[in-house]
Amino acid sequence: MDILILLLALFVLALFLGVELITKVPPTLHTPxxxxxxxxxxxxxxxxxxxAGTDSxxxxxxxxxxxxxxxxxxxxxxxxLVTNRMLAMFKRR
Amino acid sequence: MSPNLVSxxxxxxxxxxxxxxxxxxxxxxxxxxxxxSATGMLLAVTVTLLTVNNVDFSYVIAGVAVGAxxxxxxxxxxxxxxxxxxxxLLNGFGGGASLTIALAEFVTRVGLVPxxxxxxxxxxxxSVNAFGDGLLGTIAIVSIGLTVLIGAVTLTGSxxxxxxxxxxxxxxxxxxxxxxxxxxxxxxxxxxxxILVNNPGNLAAMLAILGLALLLGxxxxxxxxxxxxxxVIALLNSYSxxxxxxxxxxxxxxxxxxxxxxxxxxxxxxxxxxxxxxxRSLSNVLFGKMAAGGEEIDADxxxxxxxxxxxxxxxxxxxxxxxxxxxxxxxxxxxxxxQHAVRELADALEGQGAEVEYGIHPVAGRMPGHMNVLLAExxxxxxxxxxxxxxxxxxxxxxVVIVIGANDVTNPMARESEGSPIYGMPILNxxxxxxxxxIKRSLSPGFAGLPNPLFAMDHTVMVYGDGKxxxxxxxxxxxxx
Numbered sequence: 001m002d003i004l005i006l007l008l009a010l011f012v013l014a015l016f017l018g019v020e021l022i023t024k025v026p027p028t029l030h031t032p033x034x035x036x037x038x039x040x041x042x043x044x045x046x047x048x049x050x051x052a053g054t055d056s057x058x059x060x061x062x063x064x065x066x067x068x069x070x071x072x073x074x075x076x077x078x079x080x081l082v083t084n085r086m087l088a089m090f091k092r093r
Numbered sequence: 094m095s096p097n098l099v100s101x102x103x104x105x106x107x108x109x110x111x112x113x114x115x116x117x118x119x120x121x122x123x124x125x126x127x128x129x130s131a132t133g134m135l136l137a138v139t140v141t142l143l144t145v146n147n148v149d150f151s152y153v154i155a156g157v158a159v160g161a162x163x164x165x166x167x168x169x170x171x172x173x174x175x176x177x178x179x180x181x182l183l184n185g186f187g188g189g190a191s192l193t194i195a196l197a198e199f200v201t202r203v204g205l206v207p208x209x210x211x212x213x214x215x216x217x218x219x220s221v222n223a224f225g226d227g228l229l230g231t232i233a234i235v236s237i238g239l240t241v242l243i244g245a246v247t248l249t250g251s252x253x254x255x256x257x258x259x260x261x262x263x264x265x266x267x268x269x270x271x272x273x274x275x276x277x278x279x280x281x282x283x284x285x286x287x288i289l290v291n292n293p294g295n296l297a298a299m300l301a302i303l304g305l306a307l308l309l310g311x312x313x314x315x316x317x318x319x320x321x322x323x324x325v326i327a328l329l330n331s332y333s334x335x336x337x338x339x340x341x342x343x344x345x346x347x348x349x350x351x352x353x354x355x356x357x358x359x360x361x362x363x364x365x366x367x368x369x370x371x372x373r374s375l376s377n378v379l380f381g382k383m384a385a386g387g388e389e390i391d392a393d394x395x396x397x398x399x400x401x402x403x404x405x406x407x408x409x410x411x412x413x414x415x416x417x418x419x420x421x422x423x424x425x426x427x428x429x430x431x432q433h434a435v436r437e438l439a440d441a442l443e444g445q446g447a448e449v450e451y452g453i454h455p456v457a458g459r460m461p462g463h464m465n466v467l468l469a470e471x472x473x474x475x476x477x478x479x480x481x482x483x484x485x486x487x488x489x490x491x492x493v494v495i496v497i498g499a500n501d502v503t504n505p506m507a508r509e510s511e512g513s514p515i516y517g518m519p520i521l522n523x524x525x526x527x528x529x530x531x532i533k534r535s536l537s538p539g540f541a542g543l544p545n546p547l548f549a550m551d552h553t554v555m556v557y558g559d560g561k562x563x564x565x566x567x568x569x570x571x572x573x574x
Contacts, residue, residue: 018358073160
């Protein structure tokens with residue numbers, strides 16, 4: 001129960017922090033912001049690793065874990081790379 | 094590794110994500126911010142790999158290899174004009190990842206060992222403590238159900254958005270009853286969720302949530318058309334974050350909750366910005382129809398005999414004496430891949446001493462910031478890209494405005510004609526400029542389906558044809574003068 005309250009507090013505080021941060025991002029960078037947050041939402045990779053199952057899990061769990069790891073990795077690798085590609089263009093001059 | 098150390102590393106990762114987004118508040122610090130964020134991701138993943146024991150690593154390694162390959166190819170090959178499709182796909186994959194995590198947790202905790210499809214249809218007796226004691230157990234199963242619901246809607250909704258942006262799906266399909274049909278799907282999913290919470294072993298309820306949510310995602314996005322896509326993409330972006338945060342509640346994982354919340358708010362704020370820029374509510378975008386009501390406006394009456402057209406070399410004569418030129422890009426510029434040609438025209442104008450700026454409407458293009466990325470690709474410095482509110486007061490001192498591939502965002506009816514469906518939408522007041530050049534294929538209406546009185550004004554000339562070709566001809570003619 002204590003843990004739950006802590007997690008909830010973390011969630012709510014992160015929402016407020018998110019509002020403060022995101023409203024300061026200029027419209028020019030809104031596309032990289034979206035692809036960058038796509039990459040951050042690839043943090044589900046951590047959850048996918050935790051849920052991927054053990055040697056003794058049913059095969060269904062392993063396969064679901066495989067799909068989760070694949071999709072999350074696409075987000076992480078694709079998201080950060082494409083954001084970097086875009087931002088590098090903005091850097092010039 | 095001790096759990097405290099792991100939590101500490103997660104905290105560092107969360108701080109790096111926050112600093113990463115903070116870096117995005119300025120173009121100068123943005124690349125470094127992205128790097129910090131990626132470092133945080135590497136830390137979080139590494140420490141997780143060190144803690145999970147007993148894992149069947151063959152599936153993990155295969156997943157990472159396939160994901161890295163697919164993600165890497167997508168990121169390096171995608172054209173800047175196709176960025177909305179790319180982001181739509183990534184949203185969908187994020188939702189899909191959260192969805193499969195929740196399903197894997199469900200199967201593990203229920204202790205389901207299916208050997209055939211018919212096993213899945215059998216209800217399973219679940220021990221009371223499978224999901225945790227008392228309230229914790231309830232929260233876990235509610236989180237699992239909600240993650241499946243939101244993750245599935247994000248997955249199919251994003252795939253439809255991708256298909257529409259890629260122009261694989263051109264027609265708008267919807268459920269009979271529109272919003273009502275979607276409402277029934279949502280209601281069915283929520284009822285199934287309640288049944289599941291009361292009896293976590295009820296597999297049929299879990300499958301019902303999954304199926305209904307997958308359908309809901311499809312039917313929610315299918316009726317929505319091109320120019321409303323910025324709102325849809327931003328909203329699905331938000332959903333993918335919320336699904337990640339919920340997955341964090343299932344696993345009791347702090348970094349998932351923080352990162353998911355940040356992404357969730359980011360998407361919501363962008364959704365809000367897009368809606369304000371179209372003067373429409375979110376429910377109107379999702380369920381409403383544009384141009385409903387209001388008297389039928391006769392395009393011929395507005396255009397008849399009043400529209401002047403010009404050739405590119407005539408426009409060049411006008412541009413030769415201009416002191417200040419503002420370029421208004423729209424989705425048509427992206428379609429024609431004309432961003433480099435536009436930059437070259439701007440260079441020619443600057444070469445003869447004119448001041449050139451770009452006026453960017455928040456919903457120009459198919460996603461937030463779409464035009465800025467295209468022009469950045471063409472090496473236009475970002476301080477020349479001016480937001481609507483800052484460019485609008487300058488039009489009266491502007492000699493020539495060049496509108497390329499934009500329509501509704503310049504329509505003065507939004508300001509003046511109270512009965513019009515777009516009345517009240519903030520627009521770029523290009524009609525206040527001394528001369529307006531509109532580059533367009535024909536007089537066909539934009540997404541709002543309305544004629545644009547700007548095209549018939551005395552100080553407006555139309556240049557018909559392909560945007561890229563017209564701009565190149567203008568530049569050539571200007572350089573020869």
